[in-house]
Amino acid sequence: MPRAKQRTPELRERVLRVAVALLTREGAGRLTTRKVAERAETSPPAVYELFGDKAGLVREIFFEGFRMLRRRFDELADSDDPRADLARVLQAFRAFIRANPVLAELLFLRRFTDFDPGPADREAGAAVRELIVGRVRRCIDAGMLAGDATDVAHALVSLVQGLAATEIAGWLGTSKASVERRWQVAIEAMLVGLSPR
Numbered sequence: 001m002p003r004a005k006q007r008t009p010e011l012r013e014r015v016l017r018v019a020v021a022l023l024t025r026e027g028a029g030r031l032t033t034r035k036v037a038e039r040a041e042t043s044p045p046a047v048y049e050l051f052g053d054k055a056g057l058v059r060e061i062f063f064e065g066f067r068m069l070r071r072r073f074d075e076l077a078d079s080d081d082p083r084a085d086l087a088r089v090l091q092a093f094r095a096f097i098r099a100n101p102v103l104a105e106l107l108f109l110r111r112f113t114d115f116d117p118g119p120a121d122r123e124a125g126a127a128v129r130e131l132i133v134g135r136v137r138r139c140i141d142a143g144m145l146a147g148d149a150t151d152v153a154h155a156l157v158s159l160v161q162g163l164a165a166t167e168i169a170g171w172l173g174t175s176k177a178s179v180e181r182r183w184q185v186a187i188e189a190m191l192v193g194l195s196p197r
Helices: 009-026 033-039 044-051 054-074 082-099 101-109 119-141 149-168 176-193
Strands: none
Touching: 009 033, 009 044, 009 054, 009 101, 033 044, 033 054, 044 054, 054 082, 054 101, 054 119, 082 101, 082 119, 082 149, 082 176, 101 149, 119 149, 149 176
């Protein structure tokens, strides 16, 4: 199959899709411009022209990761139970991290030497952040939780990230039942602890 020569939006999208898949499947150490170009059936100069350099490519993966997470959240319909809706968002967040652990490291732990997000880059997560804060705010407005919505959202996101990392490392339990039980205990304890006194 001949290599694509034109620097089109379609090529850019394909290169980005290949880069995300490569990062997810093979890890940060195997993410090279040459390998991405090869798998996207283009040339390294085309990748550089589209993204500037490897840091530019990793930056776009960072943005795409947040778009992927937001799309996962957008699949969740609101119900008349704000607490259940919040719990579903937290479970969707867990599922995203489990399915994309290396991508989650890029988004939340910043362990990439090729890319150090600045303040403008961090705004990529604004839509995700606003959705989670909005779900928490619904619970507060319904009298199910108490506190500042942003503070509560940060605490819940940190809990999910920590539990997911522990689960991925195999430290949360040796059976599916024990892992699920510990997730339930942690989330329920947090939500009960945040309930109005």
